[in-house]
Amino acid sequence: MKIMSNECNHDCGACQEECDEKSFLAPMNAHSHVKKVIGIVSGKGGVGKSSITSLLAVLKQREGHNVAILDGDITGPSIGKTFGVDDTEIYSNGKEIIPAQTAHGMKIMSTNLLLEHPEDPVVWRGPILAGMIKQFWTDVKWGEIDYMFVDMPPGTGDVPLTIFQSLPLDGIVIVTSPQELVSMIVGKAVNMARQMNIPILGIVENMSYVKCPDCGKKIFVFGKSHLEDVIHKYDLNVLGQIPLDSELTKLSDMGMIEEYESDWLTELNTKVREF
Template sequence: MQAVKHIVAVASGKGGVGKSTTAVNLALAAQAAGLRVGLLDADIYGPSIGMMLGVDPAQRPAPAGDNKLAPVVAHGLQTMSMAYLVTEQTPMVWRGPMAAGALLQLLEQVAWQNLDLLVVDMPPGTGDIQLTLSQKARLAGAVVVTTPQDIALLDARKAIEMFNKVAVPVLGIVENMAVHHCSACGHAEAIFGQAGGAQVAADYAVPLLGQLPLDIALRSAGDSGAPLLISQPHHPAVASYAVIAEQLQEALAQAASELPEIVVE
């Protein structure tokens, strides 16, 4: 992990809010901005990064010496996932401590190569994986993904509270599925509610990094293994991811500048 400058967790309180889609496209947007980026799939039970990046299911990490594994490079990103170590049909029927131990191995036994940013796609919830990452890794901060729906916002608040308890700064909120534009008539409709992400951001005094649409292109790009930033670089949502990545870089720079200067005499 000494080869990683910043580690940022992309988290949510519940599943189904587009957290993995956000993590993948955010990592690619940061790479497009000139950063050396890695992507770690910390969802031990339901890893999806390999499929979303189009990695061959038969792909296995190569040994890198000193009991380490080389990251699998996909679309220029250095990646690692439990999906690279088991087959698609293998369920991880593990208790929490075993999953946490697997996460530690993925963190510590991967030979990351001079990364400016390591994006960690977290599983939903506030359990063992989240606590292990918060306690064992040098997290620069977390990005919380939610939808405007009240149920999702309730769990997003729990995620923010968890990061506050373990002293991990929340760098911002990403509101996913904020609005749907009808492909036939262009009518815009807030299917899951309005301004929920903005309200949570205001309540916790953190930035609203961006709002992303409910768009079939985002879903189909992830399912096909060709993320939107790769397959449709001129799609309107791509500009939103670029803005989110830019704001994330600014938040990381500000957090670094606020660290106290330590002088040893």
């Protein structure tokens, strides 16, 4: 890290690189104080990134922290429904937006909360999508937040890049699934984060197995996991291998994910405490 002198006028060039990096950061809302910002990323869609975002937020909330979720998946928002706030009316005082609040007090901001009908498509080009994410950071009155989780759009394109550059991420969690192809996809997410100097807190393998309700045996419906190969190749910390669970699906559809309990969620919580 370069140390900038108090007398530096940027003409020396020694600190210019650091200044250039910081210049992309969007200003935090004036009436908000967010202590930690954690991005949840995936190299491709369909791996359950939003579900993992929701569960990590719930675990931190159960520790007694003030938690928020910024739904950065602008064109495919699902956080509002998962927490049962998709019908919440969002208010503004003309300068700031007041986020939705869940039954247990978590604060949520998602595109669907701003649409007249949840089924309305978000047909926007990249710069507008990126601008909306910045507005969720600068214009929403989050208040005092210990942990903000950002459900990021899948892939490594323009909009994820905007989040990496605009929000002060303290780290990311990578979500993957067991298929072999995902090893290459994970590599893209890992390399993007490292190029942007964002710490990788760990990796979660979602849809890892199904647990037999009779004997408790794990059934690997998508074949052998390649997680061990991935973590050794990219030197990653495993946060958990998450099963397919119909109870989780049911509660998510009902907007009651804050009520979910399971043995494996308790195991995941031991890793999340390290955040």
